Amino acid sequence: MLKGFSVYGLFGEYDYNINLSxxxxxxxxxxxxxGKSTVMRLISDTLRGNIDNVMDVCFERMDLRFxxxxxxxxxxxxxxxxxxxxxxIEEEMPIEELSNILNVLYIxxxxxxxxxxxxxxxxxxxxxxLTCRLNDAKENDRLESIPKDGRKExxxxxxxxxxxxxxxxxxxxxxxGIEPDMPAGYRFPPSRxxxxxxRRDYEELAxxxxxxxxxxxxxxxxxxxxxxxxxxxxxxxxxxxNENNILSVxxxxxxxxxxxxxxxxxxxxxxxxxxxxxxxxxxxxxxxxEPEISLHVGWQQRLGKTFSxxxxxxxxxxxxxxxxxxxxHDNWDLSVELSVDNVR
Numbered sequence: 001m002l003k004g005f006s007v008y009g010l011f012g013e014y015d016y017n018i019n020l021s022x023x024x025x026x027x028x029x030x031x032x033x034x035g036k037s038t039v040m041r042l043i044s045d046t047l048r049g050n051i052d053n054v055m056d057v058c059f060e061r062m063d064l065r066f067x068x069x070x071x072x073x074x075x076x077x078x079x080x081x082x083x084x085x086x087x088x089i090e091e092e093m094p095i096e097e098l099s100n101i102l103n104v105l106y107i108x109x110x111x112x113x114x115x116x117x118x119x120x121x122x123x124x125x126x127x128x129x130l131t132c133r134l135n136d137a138k139e140n141d142r143l144e145s146i147p148k149d150g151r152k153e154x155x156x157x158x159x160x161x162x163x164x165x166x167x168x169x170x171x172x173x174x175x176x177g178i179e180p181d182m183p184a185g186y187r188f189p190p191s192r193x194x195x196x197x198x199r200r201d202y203e204e205l206a207x208x209x210x211x212x213x214x215x216x217x218x219x220x221x222x223x224x225x226x227x228x229x230x231x232x233x234x235x236x237x238x239x240x241x242n243e244n245n246i247l248s249v250x251x252x253x254x255x256x257x258x259x260x261x262x263x264x265x266x267x268x269x270x271x272x273x274x275x276x277x278x279x280x281x282x283x284x285x286x287x288x289x290e291p292e293i294s295l296h297v298g299w300q301q302r303l304g305k306t307f308s309x310x311x312x313x314x315x316x317x318x319x320x321x322x323x324x325x326x327x328x329h330d331n332w333d334l335s336v337e338l339s340v341d342n343v344r
Contacts, residue, residue, distance in 0.1 A: 009060030024311035030338035044106035103284035163189035176220035
């Protein structure tokens with residue numbers, strides 16, 4: 001994971017040396033014009049291997065420090081010099097290997113429109129992707145047969161306990177509208193008597209259920225958490241997944257509300273948390289620039305806690321670039337300023 005970064009000669013003016021917080025979230029703030037957004041894009045483009053974008057930025061050098069003690073050193077030039085430092089030994093790194101260092105998701109301030117070859121409304125595009133994923137999960141509900149090689153062996157008591165745990169996970173997955181096509185004639189979880197009588201069949205079934213849970217648990221968890229977060233913020237309305245796996249909005253009085261009739265702030269909430277939960281991989285770095293856009297102060301104050309909860313759930317680190325003290329709220333111990341004192 002990224003633990004800090006240094007940027008030298010940004011715009012020919014500024015040197016920055018920033019350590020990220022030890023928690024799941026770091027807030028970075030500064031006055032306008034000191035390159036906060038530029039640095040966020042620079043880190044993201046470097047870790048995604050977008051060197052053409054990196055070279056368009058006026059800076060001399062950037063160091064990215066990781067929690068394993070290694071550091072990526074990038075010196076701007078024609079061509080740029082890229083080195084990975086480990087144990088005080090520097091080795092040149094090919095550009096194509098940059099994207100293998102760390103998964104990163106960058107969420108820009110202008111996030112309501114995305115470029116997919118043409119400009120499209122982001123919210124409708126993202127929710128369309130979610131519908132496709134849920135449809136795929138429902139259509140592929142068959143339990144797979146698992147090869148015996150390398151499987152763990154369970155005694156009767158362990159198999160009974162394991163099956164109960166798997167059933168609890170299946171019940172959770174079902175909350176997202178996803179469930180497997182279970183074989184007829186078998187109760188799951190089985191009783192101890194059923195295990196004793198049909199042990200081989202239930203052992204095979206348990207391994208198949210385990211594979212299904214691994215396949216769809218994260219999608220289901222993301223869907224459930226997404227609905228919970230957004231509905232906790234929305235006023236006089238709620239979102240839900242309808243029978244066609246389409247995210248829909250309903251007013252408290254029962255009236256349906258089209259997505260395009262949501263306020264700009266409500267759309268921002270739906271977009272931001274979709275990206276966090278469905279586009280960011282577990283263990284990744286997520287950089288979000290100006291999450292406060294179009295949001296009421298009350299919502300801004302709740303963002304930090306929600307970001308931290310999501311990061312903990314997915315073992316991510318979230319870097320928040322913001323102008324809003326309300327977004328930082330009572331988390332100033334997790335904040336870092338790009339200070340004017342660092343001017344050359």
